[in-house]
Amino acid sequence: MEKIYIIGVGLIGGSLAKDLRGQYPEAYIFGIDTTPAHITEAIATGLIDDEGHLDAISEADLVVLSIPVDIAVEVLPTVLDQVGDHTLVIDMGSTKAAICKSVATHEKRRNFLACHPIAGTEFSGPSAAIEGLYKSKTNIICEVEKTSFKLQEKALELFRSIGMRIRYMDPISHDKHIAYVSHLSHISSFMLGKTIIDKEKNERDIFDMAGSGFASTVRLAKSNPTTWTSIFKENKENILETLEEYIANLEHFRELMRQEDFIGVHQEMKNTNHIKEILKGIE
């Protein structure tokens, strides 16, 4: 691994750069980013060695796409147009159907591996990059059979070296299920934050009353709006379905409360309590 290009030097790309630096000390890491300050900061902090340019990408051993998913869909075909035979291109996006479709008939399709590492924090930008972010995390790989065997091997070795475990899934199923276990949580959290800020905007002292439970529930409302708008755009249909169900469940709970059916209220919570078992191993 001699030349690595990271397109999008933020939390996701920057954290991967840190881990790659440890595993491939001989590699020269180029960064590409539409925000010039990200490049300056990433060079200054040693995340990357230099700014890179798309037209030089043919010589790359590895190209990592870690940009908002709606932009990645536009950029990936252009990247594939220019890569060399030995170049592995991976993406790190939270939706997979659109990106797989964008290069389905591309002549260099076999250079690309579609990935979704389930890792991140609510922070963003190069300063949010963390060494070891991917350790013991799941990486969901889609359409593995469409990537050349040699480049699959190269990618798996890379993921193994940074401590990730691998799951395989088709992109349609990925987008459907991830809407439930990730995308909906973000909407729930953002709207909870909004509800409280709207109500309490003139009463800042009120937040003295908030405890760690509140902080935990609205944590995701700190997330980057650009990243998440692109995800919501790309996975609109699945997310609308989960949102319908969530609102229906809240309305049902409201009805139980209105009718003072507290046996029903208790039952709703008791039925959901076994989330304890499900969460074991995630936290």
Add this chain to the structure above:
Amino acid sequence: MEKIYIIGVGLIGGSLAKDLRGQYPEAYIFGIDTTPAHITEAIATGLIDDEGHLDAISEADLVVLSIPVDIAVEVLPTVLDQVGDHTLVIDMGSTKAAICKSVATHEKRRNFLACHPIAGTEFSGPSAAIEGLYKSKTNIICEVEKTSFKLQEKALELFRSIGMRIRYMDPISHDKHIAYVSHLSHISSFMLGKTIIDKEKNERDIFDMAGSGFASTVRLAKSNPTTWTSIFKENKENILETLEEYIANLEHFRELMRQEDFIGVHQEMKNTNHIKEILKGIE
């Protein structure tokens, strides 16, 4: 402080017992609980010294009510009926209007101090008790002027000794604001957990896709249903108001998504992002 009675030896009462043990090593701690196993466990683990009985409570220096709020409203007048002149009675409940009202005209009203320590975890029972749970946490005291000056002093000394900071508030305002910053979070979390469990019940592998963001958002869905049913019952009107607003915000977000107004979606998230500043100091 010679004799302490803890009524309700769970997470809240048990954690306080641990801290009191450290601060008042000479005190003998009695526990009262309707679940016999809680008493056995609390004695075995040294949380309490012995089982206590309500009819012996006149000799207590301190009585702590840490039981579900709808039960506390029933029990408090009976406790006050029996206390001695020097007995301080505090409650630890998450709603304050009903309990204050329940003893408003009680002849021993001045023995009681209404408290809400903003502390806890999603676990319950004596085994969930944690030493230092209350350290650096806020304790909201309601109607302080209705407690005798001497017993106020005793209570403040106690709270200071276990590291709590004090805020004063009237019980009506307390219940209104706490619905936003605590009670609504629990409903949001429980219903999020329900939505996902309902959908994914036959696909356990799907939870492999869940990350720490999901875990954080549904953490409160592990909470004790009995504790929370009692809170929802006591604070019904305020909670219904917050729930209305939360559902309206989610519906508005759904409409923006349906209309593919992603500038609007972005704006909604951007406006809520300053929750970052609000959360500083809570987490």
